[in-house]
Amino acid sequence: MGPTVNPQPTMKPTTLLPGPQPTAARPTTLGVLGGGQLGRMFVHAAQAMGYAVAVLDPDPASPAGRVADVHIATAYDDEQGLAQLMQRCEAITTEFENVPAAVLGTLAAQRPVAPHAQAVAVAQDRSAEKAHFAACAARTGVGPAPHAIVRSPADLQRLDDALLPGILKTARLGYDGKGQVRVQHRDELAAAWQRLGQVPCVLERRLPLRDELSVIVARGADGTLVALPVQRNVHRDGILAVAEVGDGAVDPTLAQQALEATQAITAELHYVGVLCVEFFVVDDGSPSGALVVNEMAPRPHNSGHHSIDACDVSQFELQVRTLAGLPLVTPRLHSAAVMLNLLGDLWWRDGVAVTPDWARVLALPGVHLHLYGKLDARPGRKMGHLTITAPTLAQARDVARTAATLLGLPPWR
Numbered sequence: 001m002g003p004t005v006n007p008q009p010t011m012k013p014t015t016l017l018p019g020p021q022p023t024a025a026r027p028t029t030l031g032v033l034g035g036g037q038l039g040r041m042f043v044h045a046a047q048a049m050g051y052a053v054a055v056l057d058p059d060p061a062s063p064a065g066r067v068a069d070v071h072i073a074t075a076y077d078d079e080q081g082l083a084q085l086m087q088r089c090e091a092i093t094t095e096f097e098n099v100p101a102a103v104l105g106t107l108a109a110q111r112p113v114a115p116h117a118q119a120v121a122v123a124q125d126r127s128a129e130k131a132h133f134a135a136c137a138a139r140t141g142v143g144p145a146p147h148a149i150v151r152s153p154a155d156l157q158r159l160d161d162a163l164l165p166g167i168l169k170t171a172r173l174g175y176d177g178k179g180q181v182r183v184q185h186r187d188e189l190a191a192a193w194q195r196l197g198q199v200p201c202v203l204e205r206r207l208p209l210r211d212e213l214s215v216i217v218a219r220g221a222d223g224t225l226v227a228l229p230v231q232r233n234v235h236r237d238g239i240l241a242v243a244e245v246g247d248g249a250v251d252p253t254l255a256q257q258a259l260e261a262t263q264a265i266t267a268e269l270h271y272v273g274v275l276c277v278e279f280f281v282v283d284d285g286s287p288s289g290a291l292v293v294n295e296m297a298p299r300p301h302n303s304g305h306h307s308i309d310a311c312d313v314s315q316f317e318l319q320v321r322t323l324a325g326l327p328l329v330t331p332r333l334h335s336a337a338v339m340l341n342l343l344g345d346l347w348w349r350d351g352v353a354v355t356p357d358w359a360r361v362l363a364l365p366g367v368h369l370h371l372y373g374k375l376d377a378r379p380g381r382k383m384g385h386l387t388i389t390a391p392t393l394a395q396a397r398d399v400a401r402t403a404a405t406l407l408g409l410p411p412w413r
Contacts, residue, residue: 029054029069030323031089031111033076033103035062037372037382038300039095041308043068045316051324054088056081063373064095076103086110091323093273097123097298098173114221114323115273115298122269123298126171126202133293136268142261142291145280146205156190163205168192171200180238182206210289211281213250214243215262216304218274218318218328225263226330228315230255231303233278234412239341239380242400242412243303245310246336246393251288254281261293274319276301302341302382309368309387310337335366335389338400342384346407347377361403366390 030046032039035057043053043064054070055062065071070088074081076099085092091112094104097120104117122128130144137143148159150168168189170179181192183203193201212235216228232249234242250258262277276297281289304315313331321328346356361367371384386403390396401411 028052028324029089030320031056031085031092032064032068032095033057033085033092033099034095035059035064035071036095037063037374037384039064040067040372041305041314041316041370042093042095042300042319045314046320049317049320051320054085056085061375066373076100082106093299093319093323094120095299112323112325115271115275119269119271119273119275120298123296124172126169126295127200129295130202132268133265136261136264137293139264140257140261142257142279142293144204144294145207145292148203150193150201150203156186156193159186159189159203161186163203164189165206166203167206168196169202169204170196171202178238207280207292208283209280210283212294213254213258213279213281213291214276214301214303215258215279216274216276216301216307216315217262217266218315218322219266219271220322220328221272221325223267224328225266226318226328227259227262228304228307228311228331229333230258231306233303236410237380239343239382240302241341241409243306243339244337244393244397245306245333246396248393249336254288254291257291261291265293265296271298273298273322274300274315276304278303302385303339305370305385306337306339306387306389307331308370310335310389336391336393336396338388338393338396340386340388340400340404340407340409341382342371342386342407343379344377344381344383345379346409347383348379353377356407360406361386364388364399364403366396366399367403 029052031054032042033056035055040063046053052069055064055068056072057065058075060073072081072084092107093114101117101121104113107113122132127149130147133144165184168181168183183189183192212233214231214233217225219225229245230250232244258279265277266275278294280292280294282292284290300315300319307314311331311333366389368387374383377383388396388400
């Protein structure tokens with residue numbers, strides 16, 4: 001069965017320039033694999049800059065597909081769908097890391113693709129990702145947590161007892177806390193590996209965590225790199241709940257170390273596009289703690305959503321710029337900000353569907369509501385976010401805590 005495509009005239013490739021071409025009837029078209037909320041916000045940013053956008057996603061009601069100029073509703077590896085995408089677009093990106101890396105390689109033979117397939121392949125496999133982080137640590141001193149790869153029963157037997165208690169994570173297709181099991185001792189470890197289907201896994205030693213940070217950078221094909229301010233993050237059940245940015249959010253020394261580590265990780269991959277690297281702050285007895293690199297996402301990230309309202313250049317505009325080959329400028333943070341993730345749980349109370357009281361929340365100063373256009377609210381599903389901006393982080397936190405109370409969200413420190 002062929003792809004379902006919103007009716008649009010066929011477009012010939014043009015030189016990649018910002019905005020509508022003066023000699024063409026239509027604007028340059030950019031492509032994105034994936035129709036989720038990150039793709040939706042990319043579409044909005046690209047359209048604001050004068051581009052048309054084609055989305056390839058199998059869901060006919062995907063958030064990004066519903067706002068795109070063209071929606072190609074096929075599987076990510078559908079040959080006809082990919083041919084349609086290449087025919088219509090001058091350059092192509094992805095909004096999530098689990099698109100088949102081989103597909104990006106196929107597209108790259110015909111069109112500029114950012115990020116490239118090799119970088120995405122590394123991010124898709126925790127064992128390859130850990131190896132990359134360890135190699136970069138020789139330059140920066142910031143490496144991954146102590147870990148080991150588990151591919152066989154023999155690997156389980158060879159594991160160092162020092163890695164327990166630990167967290168067993170599937171090497172592939174794990175995100176938002178999925179594919180992870182906490183283990184205390186060897187018997188639990190063996191049972192956890194069985195529960196995860198005996199697929200390749202990574203066992204990481206559990207560390208005394210003090211905090212979590214993320215760094216979002218954009219790197220151009222010429223090697224130019226710019227970064228958003230370093231964010232402090234709070235997770236619940238493996239899902240980002242709160243992100244804070246502004247003076248006082250992150251220790252300046254740790255922020256600089258995290259930025260330098262991210263620069264090395266990005267450069268070694270010859271990365272082009274937007275990349276997020278997440279870090280743990282480990283309690284090592286020092287005043288500020290020590291950094292450990294956790295994982296990377298080859299795309300914009302939930303923790304960077306504040307940039308839409310708190311910066312003069314958002315992470316999604318940076319994604320457009322890297323894809324289109326436009327100049328990269330360092331985003332300026334004009335307001336401190338707190339971002340609250342809005343999960344589908346908010347739309348349910350005692351098993352009854354409800355609508356959150358947005359009117360009371362929007363009556364608070366500096367509150368910006370972003371809903372993703374998802375038609376089905378499910379527990380744990382990301383439905384939107386609130387960004388609260390203010391002149392100082394203390395003020396933003398005060399309003400954010402009031403908003404959280406109104407919505408029934410739990411407190412955070």
